[in-house]
Amino acid sequence: MTDISVGGVSTHHAPLEVNAPAAQQAAELDGHTVSKSLGTRISEGWNNFTSKISGFFDSVSSKYNDWKQARADAVIERQQDAAKGAASEIIGSLKDGRLVEAYQSFTQLHSVAENLQPENPRAFVSEKLQEAASQLSTQDREAIRLHDFKEDGERLVRDHSAHAVRSLHISEGLVKSGLMSVSDLSAEINFIEDVKSEIPTALKLVKNELKSQALADVRSVSQGLFPVADDGTVNTTRNDVQIFRGDHNETPGEVLKHTGENYLTKGSFENVGGVDVSTKAVADWPRSNINFVDGDRTHNTTNTGGPDEAPAKVAESVAFAREFTGSDEATKVLSSVVHQYGWRDLSSKMVNDDGQVVRLTLAPKEYAFANVHDSDGVRQVDNPGKQVGGAEYTVTKTESGDFKVAIDWELLAVGIKDENGNTVLFDPRNPIHAANTDEEKASGISSALSIQLDGEILISGEAAARGELELLDSSFEHTFTGKLTL
Numbered sequence: 196m197t198d199i200s201v202g203g204v205s206t207h208h209a210p211l212e213v214n215a216p217a218a219q220q221a222a223e224l225d226g227h228t229v230s231k232s233l234g235t236r237i238s239e240g241w242n243n244f245t246s247k248i249s250g251f252f253d254s255v256s257s258k259y260n261d262w263k264q265a266r267a268d269a270v271i272e273r274q275q276d277a278a279k280g281a282a283s284e285i286i287g288s289l290k291d292g293r294l295v296e297a298y299q300s301f302t303q304l305h306s307v308a309e310n311l312q313p314e315n316p317r318a319f320v321s322e323k324l325q326e327a328a329s330q331l332s333t334q335d336r337e338a339i340r341l342h343d344f345k346e347d348g349e350r351l352v353r354d355h356s357a358h359a360v361r362s363l364h365i366s367e368g369l370v371k372s373g374l375m376s377v378s379d380l381s382a383e384i385n386f387i388e389d390v391k392s393e394i395p396t397a398l399k400l401v402k403n404e405l406k407s408q409a410l411a412d413v414r415s416v417s418q419g420l421f422p423v424a425d426d427g428t429v430n431t432t433r434n435d436v437q438i439f440r441g442d443h444n445e446t447p448g449e450v451l452k453h454t455g456e457n458y459l460t461k462g463s464f465e466n467v468g469g470v471d472v473s474t475k476a477v478a479d480w481p482r483s484n485i486n487f488v489d490g491d492r493t494h495n496t497t498n499t500g501g502p503d504e505a506p507a508k509v510a511e512s513v514a515f516a517r518e519f520t521g522s523d524e525a526t527k528v529l530s531s532v533v534h535q536y537g538w539r540d541l542s543s544k545m546v547n548d549d550g551q552v553v554r555l556t557l558a559p560k561e562y563a564f565a566n567v568h569d570s571d572g573v574r575q576v577d578n579p580g581k582q583v584g585g586a587e588y589t590v591t592k593t594e595s596g597d598f599k600v601a602i603d604w605e606l607l608a609v610g611i612k613d614e615n616g617n618t619v620l621f622d623p624r625n626p627i628h629a630a631n632t633d634e635e636k637a638s639g640i641s642s643a644l645s646i647q648l649d650g651e652i653l654i655s656g657e658a659a660a661r662g663e664l665e666l667l668d669s670s671f672e673h674t675f676t677g678k679l680t681l
Contacts (some may be wrong), residue, residue, distance in 0.1 A: 438545060
């Protein structure tokens, strides 16, 4: 111990560890360092300063790189937006028939493609056109499909060749002035030639894309009711087609039975020649092709005269039906079943394999004929718009006294409604548009789907004599044929 005297007061201290290194000679109080050597503090301060300087420059470099990348990304994003806008302008111009504008937008799209995907600009152009075409509604697709773009595209190239020539003359002048290299001029020539050759290809691509989408829409809605081949051919026969009725689906026989029962029990009747017959029969028989066959006697209900002669024709038809059935009650029952209502539903309210109604757009009445393409070639159907009025009914009686009602009906459709209610047309001339001329209407429909319905029901004669409707049997066959132009 060392004694130190201060003001006569003596204190005792432990001896210093003089052999310890200077950096370790800081005194400690309750475990905390209270002093360090000057060299240690300078060293630590310098290290801290240099670390901050290095961090500053690293931060500046990082922020600059981030800014540069953000700027590059913004340029690419603007070019992508420009490409998307140009593709949309192409589609919109084609839809409105503005082919010059479509050409101009195409050159813009091609220019952006050279910057964004220089190794394969054509693939980029095709991708953007397909993306734009996929956003079209069915009606817009129909509007574009009306044009044959191949010839229009070639005509556009010819019309704009003068612009290309002027551009080349300017470039040649720049080369001669030493302001453009020969290689740059070659690149300009190649670019112009690429654009000129690409127009018909691009327009054809859009048309094929729309055709493919239209085919997909038809398949999606029909869902197996009538399969469609890739070339638009339809050729199938089914005897299991269901019909939509109210809130559920039924067989054709069930539809006719329930419709007849409804008219028999809840419908209105008119007395014609002393016999009560359904008011539906009174209205429909004169405008329907119904043949009653009773042995060697036949009667057709069609009124071939004017409207004023319809009542007399109805009276004649009811009188024949009364002799045919043998009773007033049976005639009343038969008149509740044999009319257009219910039978019309057998082709207009068919359901697909998913149970959804397939809504067809029927051939307009103003067309003189339609061409139906099938395995037998092309056959012409006159008056395609007659619909159920063109069906032929045949009513006969069996040996046991039951009544057989058969139908032979070909229905023609020129389009089908997709799931959004838009019409996908089979005829590229848009036959349902009022803008078509009388000459076009008279020339007929070039593409139609034929639905041939053949079927019959057997009504109990014994039950009919009691005023009751009893269906003994029924069978129906739907045949779908045609080569749809999509």
